[in-house]
Amino acid sequence: MYVTAYFEDGEHHHNRKPHLVFVLANAESHGIRRIEPEPYTCECGAELTPEALDAGDEGKASWPNCKSWRNGGQKRCPECGEYPSIGREQHIRARGYRPTPKDEIKQVTARQREDAMKKTDGQCLVCDEEASYVVRMVPPRYGGSRELENLAPLCDHHYENYGHMFADILVPPEWNKIHGAEWRPLATELRDQFDELGVDGIVETLNQLLATDQEQEWDDPFLYLDQQ
Ligand SMILES: [Zn+2]
Numbered sequence: 001m002y003v004t005a006y007f008e009d010g011e012h013h014h015n016r017k018p019h020l021v022f023v024l025a026n027a028e029s030h031g032i033r034r035i036e037p038e039p040y041t042c043e044c045g046a047e048l049t050p051e052a053l054d055a056g057d058e059g060k061a062s063w064p065n066c067k068s069w070r071n072g073g074q075k076r077c078p079e080c081g082e083y084p085s086i087g088r089e090q091h092i093r094a095r096g097y098r099p100t101p102k103d104e105i106k107q108v109t110a111r112q113r114e115d116a117m118k119k120t121d122g123q124c125l126v127c128d129e130e131a132s133y134v135v136r137m138v139p140p141r142y143g144g145s146r147e148l149e150n151l152a153p154l155c156d157h158h159y160e161n162y163g164h165m166f167a168d169i170l171v172p173p174e175w176n177k178i179h180g181a182e183w184r185p186l187a188t189e190l191r192d193q194f195d196e197l198g199v200d201g202i203v204e205t206l207n208q209l210l211a212t213d214q215e216q217e218w219d220d221p222f223l224y225l226d227q228q
């Protein structure tokens, strides 16, 4: 279920566009399938955990502070000394999701696009301007479906000037990948909003999560992100 939009803080390393984050509750209903996060594997067969990648490149000038290559790019494999090429599917698995192979992805049909537009009366999901694009909140490579639930009509501005991500409000560690975001204040705010609307099911779920959050450490599903 789409809950709201969250805007990631603007200023970034490497001129990345700021992200518009689709906040979902139960992203599984959008098609995602969660798995145990898997470390990268080099072409030589070596398992490339974040620690192995660090060990492979200590001589590099920016070690160990450059986040973009800590996230898996441009680091040598300590076994074979080569720069491994980490494919899209490995990236997705390392994040704890089952990837959909490219050749199994089905395009959104004209009819599905129309239905999505009807749902918002032709307006952008985020700002009420006229929508010109329909995107999948959970991208197809991540298993994102073509169902109405996963389709977001967007205006030119919210399509062109932002990168697009999703995060599940019911999965706290997923918020570690969102620059500057903190799960707890957002979950609390949403809990209060749902409470006012009288949506009891999700209020109860969020209350349970907020209580659990104070007691336990979550398993971070993002192996290659710096701890913030
Ligand atoms: Zn290797």
Ligand SMILES: [Zn+2]
Binding pocket: 124, 125, 126, 127, 128, 129, 154, 155, 156, 157, 158
């Ligand atoms: Zn918009």
